[in-house]
Amino acid sequence: MKFAASTVFAVLPVLVAAHGADNLHARHLQGRQVPPAAAAVSSSSSAAAPPAGSAAAPPAGSPASAPPGSPPGGTTAAPGGTTAPLPSFTLLATNPTAAPLSVINSLQPSSATIPLPSTAVVGSTPTFLSNAPPLPNAALLNPANYPKLDVPPPIDSDEVQQWIKEVQDTGVEIPNLNPTNPGGCPNNTAAAADQTRCWWTCGGCTRSTDITQCPTALDWGLTYDDGPSFYTPNLLQFLDQNNLKSTFFVVGSRAISFPATLQEEYMGQHQIAVHTWSHPPLTTLSNEEIIAELGWTKKIIKDVTGVTPNMMRPPYGDIDDRVRAISLAMGLTPVMWTRISPLATFDTDDFDIHGGLTTVQQVLQNWENILGNVSTMSNGFIVLEHDLFEQTVEVATGYILPDALAHKPPFNIRPVVNCLNRDLADAYIETNNNATNPPAFSAAVSAGALTTTAAPAGQTGGSGGSSGSKSAGVSLHASSLLSLLGLLFGGALALHL
Ligand SMILES: *[C@@H]1O[C@H](CO)[C@@H](O)[C@H](O)[C@H]1NC(C)=O
Ligand SMILES: *[C@@H]1O[C@H](CO)[C@@H](O)[C@H](O)[C@H]1NC(C)=O
Ligand SMILES: *[C@@H]1O[C@H](CO)[C@@H](O)[C@H](O)[C@H]1NC(C)=O
Ligand SMILES: [Zn+2]
Numbered sequence: 214m215k216f217a218a219s220t221v222f223a224v225l226p227v228l229v230a231a232h233g234a235d236n237l238h239a240r241h242l243q244g245r246q247v248p249p250a251a252a253a254v255s256s257s258s259s260a261a262a263p264p265a266g267s268a269a270a271p272p273a274g275s276p277a278s279a280p281p282g283s284p285p286g287g288t289t290a291a292p293g294g295t296t297a298p299l300p301s302f303t304l305l306a307t308n309p310t311a312a313p314l315s316v317i318n319s320l321q322p323s324s325a326t327i328p329l330p331s332t333a334v335v336g337s338t339p340t341f342l343s344n345a346p347p348l349p350n351a352a353l354l355n356p357a358n359y360p361k362l363d364v365p366p367p368i369d370s371d372e373v374q375q376w377i378k379e380v381q382d383t384g385v386e387i388p389n390l391n392p393t394n395p396g397g398c399p400n401n402t403a404a405a406a407d408q409t410r411c412w413w414t415c416g417g418c419t420r421s422t423d424i425t426q427c428p429t430a431l432d433w434g435l436t437y438d439d440g441p442s443f444y445t446p447n448l449l450q451f452l453d454q455n456n457l458k459s460t461f462f463v464v465g466s467r468a469i470s471f472p473a474t475l476q477e478e479y480m481g482q483h484q485i486a487v488h489t490w491s492h493p494p495l496t497t498l499s500n501e502e503i504i505a506e507l508g509w510t511k512k513i514i515k516d517v518t519g520v521t522p523n524m525m526r527p528p529y530g531d532i533d534d535r536v537r538a539i540s541l542a543m544g545l546t547p548v549m550w551t552r553i554s555p556l557a558t559f560d561t562d563d564f565d566i567h568g569g570l571t572t573v574q575q576v577l578q579n580w581e582n583i584l585g586n587v588s589t590m591s592n593g594f595i596v597l598e599h600d601l602f603e604q605t606v607e608v609a610t611g612y613i614l615p616d617a618l619a620h621k622p623p624f625n626i627r628p629v630v631n632c633l634n635r636d637l638a639d640a641y642i643e644t645n646n647n648a649t650n651p652p653a654f655s656a657a658v659s660a661g662a663l664t665t666t667a668a669p670a671g672q673t674g675g676s677g678g679s680s681g682s683k684s685a686g687v688s689l690h691a692s693s694l695l696s697l698l699g700l701l702f703g704g705a706l707a708l709h710l
Contacts, residue, residue, distance in 0.1 A: 311611025319569030384665035427593025427632035462488035
């Protein structure tokens with residue numbers, strides 16, 4: 214999920230195990246949210262005749278698009294009328310077994326999940342990656358060996374102290390920026406206006422080291438965030454049936470709860486990447502806390518799959534040059550979602566159906582707007598979606614993916630690492646071809662996007678619990694943007710400074 218530039222967000226208490234997939238994350242309330250009553254208007258959705266293919270649409274009027282007795286879209290008009298524009302969308306295809314739009318809402322009772330298939334055999338060695346280690350036995354994982362779920366891990370553990378030292382040993386110059394206040398842009402006037410910070414949240418600034426799109430037109434770098442969850446197997450089944458592979462940005466706390474699902478994603482040749490341990494807005498944390506969030510997520514993913522991801526997505530897209538430098542020093546390349554203007558960010562807002570902050574009709578309208586923007590682009594794209602909630606998985610498998618599969622001309626839907634024209638093996642530190650795909654940190658340094666001080670072995674500095682203000686030197690240089698841009702993306706990246 215994300216927050217918008219105008220957002221005021223409140224952090225609510227996080228409840229974990231007893232609540233299943235609910236309340237797993239602190240919420241960032243959306244400034245632009247539409248009250249559910251006003252948003253619950255009928256759409257003009259329709260399902261046209263499908264092309265021959267895997268994701269066939271139902272006959273017109275079938276439950277997938279228009280449940281009997283309901284208007285298309287299936288929701289009731291707001292009493293007394295509303296001046297809000299009605300969501301309006303047309304899908305080329307929907308899934309014949311999709312939940313009707315009328316039931317995909319915050320009040321939806323949980324329905325059955327499907328069992329995991331069982332391709333993940335303990336000790337088996339992935340044949341699709343050369344040099345991959347054997348699959349660990351997830352049953353041996355002991356949660357007591359990991360931090361508490363869904364809160365930022367303590368920084369005084371041996372593990373975190375070691376990772377702090379490793380970051381220092383890279384010699385990276387972490388920009389001397391204070392952590393931001395909670396509350397997003399309105400509560401951070403100076404930081405939001407400081408363009409040298411390049412804070413994505415307040416203005417959409419990106420650096421050449423951020424992946425924000427795919428270089429090739431019609432490529433969709435498919436991503437799902439915040440899992441694994443109860444509903445991830447439903448998504449995996451649809452992806453399998455349609456021979457699709459995705460990138461999953463995994464929350465470390467969810468990996469502890471659903472290790473077998475994470476193994477299934479990995480063995481199913483999807484790309485696994487890091488989405489932090491407890492899903493905080495990273496710019497609000499100290500350097501050490503950021504290292505703890507990313508380090509523990511790298512570790513649990515390695516402990517479950519045998520490999521360590523080399524890409525990360527910041528929760529809410531909340532990244533600035535300090536978070537970038539730390540991520541890159543930890544071998545993690547930031548992956549955002551495409552944003553072509555302040556009004557066109559490729560976020561379906563699927564996350565907000567569950568909380569009643571938006572409707573499935575509005576999400577499908579957002580999707581259609583994204584497709585409209587895609588049709589104007591000379592490169593490929595990345596969209597924000599989630600595998601956390603039943604509603605997000607249903608809108609993906611029932612509507613968005615079938616529609617995308619019917620798109621003309623066809624999309625090339627694949628994991629982000631593949632849309633960057635790299636092999637899946639290049640998504641993991643252990644199997645990455647370091648000759649053709651230099652690791653994130655050294656690539657950034659060679660391209661001049663990041664600078665280092667001479668870092669004599671043993672130099673550790675006085676790292677305690679203080680927040681990010683020790684190291685000197687701003688290290689991501691605008692002047693170096695074009696070189697790395699050309700190196701990675703053939704000049705296709707846009708900058709928003
Ligand atoms: C704004 O920041 C201050 C200082 O960190 C904090 O105490 C306050 O709770 C924040 N306000 C909101 C609305 O988050
Ligand atoms: C691009 O997206 C914006 C915001 O969703 C939308 O208003 C606009 O119509 C879209 N552009 C096209 C060409 O579809
Ligand atoms: C690439 O380098 C990493 C260390 O950064 C190493 O662990 C890995 O084995 C190397 N890749 C290959 C294929 O040797
Ligand atoms: Zn997220």
